[in-house]
Amino acid sequence: MSARKQIILGAYLGGVNHHTAWWHPDAGSQIDFSTFEHTARTAERGKFDFFFLAEGLALRERAGKVFDQDIIGRPDTLPVLASLAAVTTHLGLAGTINATFNEPYELARQFATLDHLSGGRTAWNVVTSFDAFTGQNFRRGGFLDRSQRYERAAEMIEALRTLWDSWDDEDLVADPGSGRFLGRPDAGAFAISGTQFDVHGRFTVPRSPQGRPVILQAGVSPQGRDFAARHSDAIFSPYGKLPEAAEFYRDVKARAARFGRNPEDLKILPSASFVLGDTEAEARERYEVLRREQITGQTAQILLEQVWNRDLSGYDPDGPLPDVDPDPEAPPIIQGRAFVHQDRFETVARWREIAEAKKLSLRELVIDQFERGPFVGTPAQVAQQIDDFVQNDGSDGLIIGSHLVPWGLDEFVDEVVPLLQERGSLRADYPDPAGATLRDNLGLPPLPRHSGRAAEAV
Amino acid sequence: MPEHIHLAVALDGAGWHPAAWREPAARPRELFSPRYWTDLVRTAERGLLDLVTIDDTLALQTGTRGVPDERVDQVRGRLDALLVASFLAPLTSRIGLVPTVTTTHTEPFHVSKALATLDHNSRGRAGWQVRVSAQPAEAAHFGRRSVPGWDAARLGTDELPAELADLFDEAADVVEVVRRLWDSWEDDAEIRDVATRRFIDRSKVHRIDFEGRFFSVRGPSITPRPPQGQPVVAVLAHRRVPYELAARSADLVFVTPTPARGAEAVLGDVAAAVAAVDRTEEPLHVYGDVVVALDGPGESGADRLRRLDDVAGEPYTSDTTVFGGSAAELADLIASWHALGYRGVRLRPAALPDDLDRIVTDLVPELQRRGLHRAAYPEDSSLRGLLGLPTTVPNRYAEVR
Numbered sequence: 001m002s003a004r005k006q007i008i009l010g011a012y013l014g015g016v017n018h019h020t021a022w023w024h025p026d027a028g029s030q031i032d033f034s035t036f037e038h039t040a041r042t043a044e045r046g047k048f049d050f051f052f053l054a055e056g057l058a059l060r061e062r063a064g065k066v067f068d069q070d071i072i073g074r075p076d077t078l079p080v081l082a083s084l085a086a087v088t089t090h091l092g093l094a095g096t097i098n099a100t101f102n103e104p105y106e107l108a109r110q111f112a113t114l115d116h117l118s119g120g121r122t123a124w125n126v127v128t129s130f131d132a133f134t135g136q137n138f139r140r141g142g143f144l145d146r147s148q149r150y151e152r153a154a155e156m157i158e159a160l161r162t163l164w165d166s167w168d169d170e171d172l173v174a175d176p177g178s179g180r181f182l183g184r185p186d187a188g189a190f191a192i193s194g195t196q197f198d199v200h201g202r203f204t205v206p207r208s209p210q211g212r213p214v215i216l217q218a219g220v221s222p223q224g225r226d227f228a229a230r231h232s233d234a235i236f237s238p239y240g241k242l243p244e245a246a247e248f249y250r251d252v253k254a255r256a257a258r259f260g261r262n263p264e265d266l267k268i269l270p271s272a273s274f275v276l277g278d279t280e281a282e283a284r285e286r287y288e289v290l291r292r293e294q295i296t297g298q299t300a301q302i303l304l305e306q307v308w309n310r311d312l313s314g315y316d317p318d319g320p321l322p323d324v325d326p327d328p329e330a331p332p333i334i335q336g337r338a339f340v341h342q343d344r345f346e347t348v349a350r351w352r353e354i355a356e357a358k359k360l361s362l363r364e365l366v367i368d369q370f371e372r373g374p375f376v377g378t379p380a381q382v383a384q385q386i387d388d389f390v391q392n393d394g395s396d397g398l399i400i401g402s403h404l405v406p407w408g409l410d411e412f413v414d415e416v417v418p419l420l421q422e423r424g425s426l427r428a429d430y431p432d433p434a435g436a437t438l439r440d441n442l443g444l445p446p447l448p449r450h451s452g453r454a455a456e457a458v
Numbered sequence: 459m460p461e462h463i464h465l466a467v468a469l470d471g472a473g474w475h476p477a478a479w480r481e482p483a484a485r486p487r488e489l490f491s492p493r494y495w496t497d498l499v500r501t502a503e504r505g506l507l508d509l510v511t512i513d514d515t516l517a518l519q520t521g522t523r524g525v526p527d528e529r530v531d532q533v534r535g536r537l538d539a540l541l542v543a544s545f546l547a548p549l550t551s552r553i554g555l556v557p558t559v560t561t562t563h564t565e566p567f568h569v570s571k572a573l574a575t576l577d578h579n580s581r582g583r584a585g586w587q588v589r590v591s592a593q594p595a596e597a598a599h600f601g602r603r604s605v606p607g608w609d610a611a612r613l614g615t616d617e618l619p620a621e622l623a624d625l626f627d628e629a630a631d632v633v634e635v636v637r638r639l640w641d642s643w644e645d646d647a648e649i650r651d652v653a654t655r656r657f658i659d660r661s662k663v664h665r666i667d668f669e670g671r672f673f674s675v676r677g678p679s680i681t682p683r684p685p686q687g688q689p690v691v692a693v694l695a696h697r698r699v700p701y702e703l704a705a706r707s708a709d710l711v712f713v714t715p716t717p718a719r720g721a722e723a724v725l726g727d728v729a730a731a732v733a734a735v736d737r738t739e740e741p742l743h744v745y746g747d748v749v750v751a752l753d754g755p756g757e758s759g760a761d762r763l764r765r766l767d768d769v770a771g772e773p774y775t776s777d778t779t780v781f782g783g784s785a786a787e788l789a790d791l792i793a794s795w796h797a798l799g800y801r802g803v804r805l806r807p808a809a810l811p812d813d814l815d816r817i818v819t820d821l822v823p824e825l826q827r828r829g830l831h832r833a834a835y836p837e838d839s840s841l842r843g844l845l846g847l848p849t850t851v852p853n854r855y856a857e858v859r
Contacts, residue, residue: 059663201598
């Protein structure tokens with residue numbers, strides 16, 4: 001193997017799921033800014049590349065009632081990242097923003113503003129949604145058909161790149177002596193026309209330090225992989241374990257090469273969590289307790305209801321899997337939570353086999369199947385596992401979340417980070433005291449200026 | 459009548475005079491930098507001011523309102539005001555942060571959670587200046603609807619063409635939705651009851667089910683109720699229709715007395731709007747806008763305005779009173795408006811940072827001597843508290859239970 005890969009680290013602040021242990025006596029607010037500030041400062045102390053916030057645009061509901069069994073509610077992504085820009089200096093600031101329920105002009109302004117305010121530390125995780133449920137909160141309703149989701153995302157990225165490049169670096173002259181503020185009379189002029197957008201005019205934000213934010217995406221299906229391999233700087237991989245992870249890594253990097261990109265310019269980043277202990281046995285025990293707390297009988301029932309699309313409240317969580325078939329035709333029982341198991345019958349059949357083979361109850365099956373696969377062990381073991389995973393091309397880095405908000409990341413930074421640094425796989429400090437952008441830190445190449453005219457959609 | 463008058467400052471670019479960016483102390487290359495905004499708002503906080511507003515639109519500035527141009531000799535470009543305010547939140551601790559957020563092309567759901575988050579991150583210091591997007595250029599930036607062009611001369615009367623009046627009706631609906639979403643979580647909805655494994659009491663999280671002429675929004679918000687319950691809502695208004703928007707929907711109205719229609723007459727106009735919409739709750743607080751150029755070392759404010767006009771090559775005209783003079787004279791003007799019943803003034807510095815610095819070093823002590831400005835911020839005050847608005851804000855959904 002050549003030189004050691006430098007591990008890219010993101011910090012994910014959890015919530016709005018069953019992983020985050022709100023029931024823990026030390027658990028803090030999911031809303032108060034101090035939670036976000038502490039986590040971001042801790043990530044910066046650990047020389048992480050970026051902090052990441054997810055987004056949801058409707059509270060999750062079961063049969064028309066909002067979830068109450070686990071965390072719901074969160075602050076708005078971009079204002080939190082803007083506030084974090086004020087209390088951090090090197091950390092990248094990444095957020096999920098929906099391409100369906102936003103329009104290019106406003107979104108381009110928001111990210112360009114954030115990039116100015118943070119000195120070039122912004123990243124955008126592009127998602128599209130196509131559900132009528134979320135659409136009820138917006139002017140256009142659930143207007144986007146599922147078949148158009150990649151078209152919408154591609155045109156949105158294209159439109160934003162055109163807007164971000166609508167000011168040349170030289171357009172902001174601001175010379176009091178000559179009285180010239182703009183370098184040319186039509187600075188910021190743009191025209192975008194496609195199936196999703198038909199907009200023109202002048203953009204209001206001069207070109208930002210990075211030119212554009214780093215683009216992140218998740219993609220699993222062949223179409224999704226192609227999309228991400230073509231448009232993004234980094235992919236959120238769902239695979240946190242070898243060998244599937246390495247297979248995904250090879251596949252997506254090869255796709256990037258087929259699109260004429262240097263595969264090294266596309267970073268692969270699975271999300272990961274960790275459980276530490278002074279001994280391996282202690283860590284394992286902590287993990288066993290945690291996963292049982294995370295998935296109560298009720299949480300297990302709700303996770304399965306999304307696949308069955310039936311009310312399963314009559315089934316004993318400690319009994320066998322429901323003996324009924326899924327009901328794909330009924331109105332969705334669970335709303336506002338992304339549904340990834342596309343074939344319900346196939347999923348149920350597979351789960352029945354697993355439950356049979358491993359003698360698992362309903363709840364045990366859920367614990368087994370909704371496993372995030374955390375790194376478990378002593379700090380030295382976890383450092384070794386992470387390093388081996390990355391050096392063996394499971395990924396280029398990890399997005400680390402802790403089940404304890406906001407204090408969980410401290411343990412990782414205090415105990416695991418120094419060991420990764422000792423191994424030569426994580427930088428001891430940020431490269432430059434000031435001026436380095438997130439792109440620079442991630443080792444991404446400088447951006448060619450984007451014309452916005454020749455490039456085709458999708 | 460409150461014992462002192464409230465002081466707001468309107469921040470925009472290099473100041474309100476078009477030639478301000480060419481002043482020796484101006485920082486025209488830094489208008490888009492975090493450092494510039496940090497310095498301005500910290501200065502304002504040093505002056506114990508109530509709030510700063512941060513201007514915004516969804517189009518480039520123009521020399522003449524509503525008429526696109528290709529000038530290269532004036533400031534062009536703005537950052538997103540709400541994100542600037544969010545950036546400033548952790549860097550300040552007392553002053554109110556009031557970005558302009560527009561209502562015509564934006565999503566009420568996004569606006570609501572963004573302002574709620576600003577309120578959370580600033581610990582209860584958020585406000586919102588509501589603004590419609592009336593320019594065709596803004597509509598072209600969104601491509602989803604058209605807005606007819608308008609001729610400023612047509613707006614000289616008290617009435618607006620129907621298409622423009624519609625934008626204000628829509629803005630009222632947007633404020634209504636934003637306010638309902640702020641209330642869609644009751645303050646004590648989050649219970650974290652470990653024994654019953656319930657994170658929230660779901661009977662305290664509400665759909666808003668708004669259906670109006672322009673859009674519908676279901677709710678609830680994804681963001682719990684902001685610390686102030688209802689962050690402060692303000693409207694800048696010059697005539698009947700926007701006065702009525704303010705009277706229906708806002709806590710504060712910024713008005714623009716001029717020699718043609720003085721401070722007392724404008725107050726009467728606002729009172730008429732308040733009566734016309736049957737406002738029953740807390741009285742609408744009226745703030746008078748004034749562009750200020752204060753005397754400095756070796757140059758009077760009036761002389762500076764003349765010099766800036768010479769640099770600009772044309773006389774500066776404003777929608778509101780333009781003041782050039784000493785801090786004492788400005789204090790006289792402010793005191794006279796205060797005596798008429800104005801709750802506050804919003805000062806628009808002709809040049810930044812010069813006039814903001816002078817507001818803080820010259821005007822504020824002058825007003826303090828007259829007992830018209832606070833000597834210190836109160837402990838632990840929200841923006842509502844600073845402004846003398848009720849700090850206990852009933853939740854509309856809790857009331858109906």
